[in-house]
Amino acid sequence: MNHLSVQFKGVSKKYTHFALENIDLELPTGSIMGFIGANGAGKSTTIRILMGLVHQDQGSVQVLGHPMPSDQAAAKLDIGFVSEDMRLYGPATLAWHMDFLRPIYPRWDQSYADKLVQRFDLKPQQKIKGLSHGQRVKAALLLALARRPRLLVLDEPTTGLDPVARHEVLQELMAVLADEDRTILFSSHNTLDVEQISDQITFIDRGRIIDSDNKEAFLDRWRRLRLLLPPDTVLPRLPGVVEVGGSGRLPVLTTNRFEPAMVSACNDLGATVQAVDTMTLEEIFVANVHCRRERLTA
């Protein structure tokens, strides 16, 4: 069995005002990838290419061993997809939707669907048009989960949810991962959600992947060093430092390749290292985007 559920190689797609360029992406089976980017960064376009809804100009896409878009019909039987712009049928109830999908998907699990109705606090007889935004998201997610797909692709699943609903959704996503053969890709601009449940993290900005790694490595590599310099010293450029902030005598270095030797290197330059701070995923994302954009305009 293929150990990668998703593999993009050199994928590009050009539009008049936007281009996705040379996307490489690998998602190991049995893990969760959080796909982070600002609005308009290319998250949804990438996901649509993954689903075969948009065809790439160049590069190859393999999903669960199927080449996309050519083999999309077979692939889609095993993919559960939920996106914001996907509409359920307003005049019908959740129960109607379940009855509609059950015969289409051979692995549909009604007892799991019933359990999710309880856990998500939904009413099967209520019409979709009477549901709140959060209930609609949970209903769509239920319909995707109950098919027991091998790959779940979720475009912004937690956006606009209240804290309780967010919590329920994250918990249910993790429950899927109890099975080692299931895989999840979800996009978000909420770094807190991604930080909590993701194994793999990918940052996208302006149509390019700017960083992709396992979460622990990400959090380990990035640090902020707060220094105190003696008067009239200028700090030379240090390798691995992506940003220098702070003030003249109190510079703050941001690095994406931290190692303890950096502290001694600073000491050797006469600086006092006052603190080595860890960074949250959000800070890492923002610093990453900044330094990448600066390099492009420089």
Next chain:
Amino acid sequence: MHSDILISQSDGRPMYLQIMEQIKQRVAVGEWAPGEEIPSIRQLAVSLSVSVITVKRAYLELEREGVILTQQGKGSIVAPNPNLAPRLFHEEFSEHLEQVARLGDLLGLSSDEIAHRTKEASNRLIEARYTKETL
């Protein structure tokens, strides 16, 4: 058995360290006995809603410290003689001490004053623990 491990997002420390600390406490108070089987990485990840890779890292570090043993394909157990003198806590402790020294210096405290204040803090902790126990 393990659902009461609590991960705090406002705790500044990485999640894997929080998981390690709580497992150690569990072993220290005997809730998880030496030789006892503990949840698999995936089970614990699901019950905490925390990524598999984070729990894996906590288990790897715990194994390196001699708190747990992991057998390939067989799951993990608490080590027969769990070593609870934690290397990482020592490192963290030293880091905090350096911060104390630096802030003390900024405030113009003498090293005797810094030592005195540290002792006071330690006494307060013991008192608080004592009151809790007698309640």
